[in-house]
Amino acid sequence: MTMPRTRSFMQVDVFSAQPYGGNPVAVVLDGTDLADEEMQRLARWTNLSETTFVLPPTAAEADYRLRIYTPGGELPFAGHPTLGSARAWLEGGGTPQHADRIVQECAAGLVTVRRGDGSLSFAGPPRVxxxxxxxxxxxxxxxxxxxxxxxxxxxxxxxxxxxxxxxxxxxxxxxxxxxxxxxxxxxxxxxxxxxxxxxxxxxxxxxxxxxxxxxxxxxxxxxxxxxxxxxxxxxxxxxxxxxxxxxxxxxxxxxxxxxxxxDGTVWVSGATTVCIRGSITA
The missing domain is CATH 3.10.310.10 (Diaminopimelate Epimerase; Chain A, domain 1)
Known part of the structure; x- marks a missing residue:
């Protein structure tokens, strides 16, 4: 167990141009040093479909690494958490290596997120x-x-x-x-x-x-x-x-x-709106 500390936190509404009309995702912008069971407990507590934790990347091409939890377990990839976490990371001061795109590292591999006018898009990863x-x-x-x-x-x-x-x-x-x-x-x-x-x-x-x-x-x-x-x-x-x-x-x-x-790449796009900004003790 880690010693609880204050971490930046956002809740982002995804896939609706009107706030509170889409799907919310909770984003802990610094998941460093949290154990798996601590992430899972927090995801159960938020009781949203997904809660994510932003971590330093391990791949040179990636801008950040993301772990994604449902109330029932960890997912290797999920779509609305990818877009919502990218929005939170940008709003939290994240600077991508490339101006037009963000590269997310997750258990499913590297996922490209494009920045557009008022929306974000992710490239669908290969089906397993x-x-x-x-x-x-x-x-x-x-x-x-x-x-x-x-x-x-x-x-x-x-x-x-x-x-x-x-x-x-x-x-x-x-x-x-x-x-x-x-x-x-x-x-x-x-x-x-x-x-x-x-x-x-x-x-x-x-x-x-x-x-x-x-x-x-x-x-x-x-x-x-x-x-x-x-x-x-x-x-x-x-x-x-x-x-x-x-x-x-x-x-x-x-x-x-x-x-x-x-070329067969499928992009999934939608609006993303940060609805809650603050901190969480975890």
Whole structure:
């Protein structure tokens, strides 16, 4: 156990142009000398989907190293914590090695974050698992979602670290109507996506459920959207640039922009707003 001391702390709202409409992340800007169990205890206490700890990098190319904790455990990578932590690091006086980008080191490797007008974007890391779900797991998911397999248009592993799988339903309304029984999939990390009607401000509605990480439903999920974006743009299931709404059932208004470069790199973009600045004793 370390001797508690005062550390800089921020809470950042991610993926909403309107503060308090997206997904918050707690950022401890100096996690130096905190033990794993101390980080985990703090993450349980904040009770947010993720709490992050900024550390000195070990890779020469990186601007900082990030550890990411849910209430249930550590993640090798997560999307909205990546953008929120980058915003907090910049606001806390961090200076990147390159003016146009930040390089984050995390357990999944190096992640590039681009700086744009009013938003940040991260490059989706490679998926560690892809391909169709096996029949047994798909049966568990549809049972938990209270739907039949016939209503699933497609399904895929889109795991870039947290363990994500996704099912595609016909419409955004189908996604919003889900009333999942997560007790049937207590260790799952799974999402559902469906198309909004033509002419809508967003192309898709997304919901993500992470009982395996201690988060029943995530208000906005960058890592899931990164993996889904890599999958859908590669198979022609979505245009090279599209927008996703998320958090609707939770009273949020998250907006996530996906852009696929010609080389296949998928960028996940969104607004980031520091809502709380101060210090924490840890």
């Amino acid at each position: 698992r892809e391909g169709a779900l096996d029949d047994a797991y798909l049966d568990q998911i549809v049972a938990a979602f209270g739907i039949t397999r016939e209503r699933v248009l497609a399904h895929q592993w889109v795991d870039n670290g947290p363990g994500w799988a996704v099912v595609q339903l016909a419409t955004a309304q189908d996604v919003l109507a889900l009333e999942p029984d997560l007790s049937l999939i207590p260790t799952a990390m799974v999402g559902a996506i469906g198309a909004h009607p033509e002419g809508s401000s967003h192309h898709f509605e997304m919901r993500t459920f992470a009982p395996g990480a201690g988060v029943p439903e995530d208000p906005a999920c960058g890592s899931m959207n990164a993996g889904v974006g890599q999958w859908l743009t590669a198979i022609g299931g979505a245009p090279s640039a599209y927008r996703v709404s998320q958090g609707t059932r939770l009273g949020r208004a998250a907006s996530i922009e996906i852009t696929a470069d010609p």
